[in-house]
Amino acid sequence: MKTHKKELWFDIPTRRAFINITPDVEDCLRKSGIKEGLLLCNAMHITASVFINDDETGLHHDYEVWLEKLAPHEPVSNYRHNVGEDNADAHMKRQIMGREVVVAITDGQLDFGTWEQIFYGEFDGRRKKRVLVKIIGE
Amino acid sequence: MKTHKKELWFDIPTRRAFINITPDVEDCLRKSGIKEGLLLCNAMHITASVFINDDETGLHHDYEVWLEKLAPHEPVSNYRHNVGEDNADAHMKRQIMGREVVVAITDGQLDFGTWEQIFYGEFDGRRKKRVLVKIIGE
Amino acid sequence: MKTHKKELWFDIPTRRAFINITPDVEDCLRKSGIKEGLLLCNAMHITASVFINDDETGLHHDYEVWLEKLAPHEPVSNYRHNVGEDNADAHMKRQIMGREVVVAITDGQLDFGTWEQIFYGEFDGRRKKRVLVKIIGE
Secondary structure, eight states: EEEEEEEEEOOOOSSSSEEEEEHHHHHHHHHHTTOEEEEEEESSSTTEEEEEOOHHHHHHHHHHHHHHHHHHHHHEEEEEEETTTHHHHHHHHHHHHOOOOEEEEEEEEEEOOOOEEEEEESSSSEEEEEEEEEEOOO | EEEEEEEEEOOOOOEEEEEEEEEHHHHHHHTTTTTTOOOOOOETTEEEEEEEEOOHHHHHHHHHHHHHHHOOOSSSGGOOSSSSSSHHHHHHHHHHOSEEEEEEETTTOOOOOTTTTEEEEESSSSEEEEEEEEEEEE | OOOEEEEEEEOOOOEEEEEEOOHHHHHHHHHTTTOOOEEEEEEESTEEEEEEEEEHHHHHHHHHHHHHHHHHHHHGGGGGTOSSSSOOOHHHHHHOOOEEEEEEEETTEEOOOTTTTEEEEEESSSEEEEEEEEEEOO
């Protein structure tokens, strides 16, 4: 059994953003030399997500509006977590979008459907944050 | 280490449905011969889910009503993604229900609690779509 | 390849609670002797969650309020699942918070960001329930 690990770093200049990290994850997989196995990709921060969906800007706009409706940023004082912080909503948005994805590796490739792409979802940016890629297999 | 892969195909005649795929997944596991390890089961489409919950029709009705309230299909024009499409809500519903499950394999069985069953959640059906099962272990 | 399995038991005296189980999961990892691999931790019940977020009581209060707004317990009769039961809302809350987490193991440790902690989320307690920890690696 082989394992391979890589951390991806982000410093998003806005509070919220969706970044397609599929090429970075594919690069990790290539470097690992692993042909068959499982790949875990997770946010290492609790106000960010890693998720799989469509690389379509209209949809990303819709996600932004929808998440803001389900877990509004304002009024900041509505959340008890917001004592010296203003990111309680980011902890909620991240639960809906998820912390992690697990992807099958087959013949040295991410075993994906046609439109599957991996995204980093930032909900409390403007500082350096990390994503972990861990691969196990042969 | 052994790996095994199978794609399950669906062609749901309605827009939305929940299908119990536990017997299909158990069949994959049996064919793999793997006794100890991890099993990944994920939707290969971004408007569908794989999730674990109860096989109870009342609950499935409640999920349908609840998801429609959190991410309504109508009005279709409320979503920017819906240019030549009408499935933006399906991309949201899938995020709440999840893309994938990872299940422990112990003694050649899915290591499940009493009521755990695996479902395919279709939110934009009426066409052929796939689920991936990938198993690693020994 | 090595595998290790442990069940953690809970008997939460209230309907809902969030319990930090990170020390229990770390104890399983130590006992497994596994240094590199993946760890799955999942609720074995369909009205409970395992998730990763912050160990901060203000945030846990905010989650409780937020989940109750998205999937209210009352009126119990609003859910078809509630025939001889009153836990339909718990099945919804669990989908938002998630069934499971998969964690990378590196150098014999949970490969975590600074604030990541694993929680058992109970949404229908007052009875004995289980969490599964399954570890594979070397």
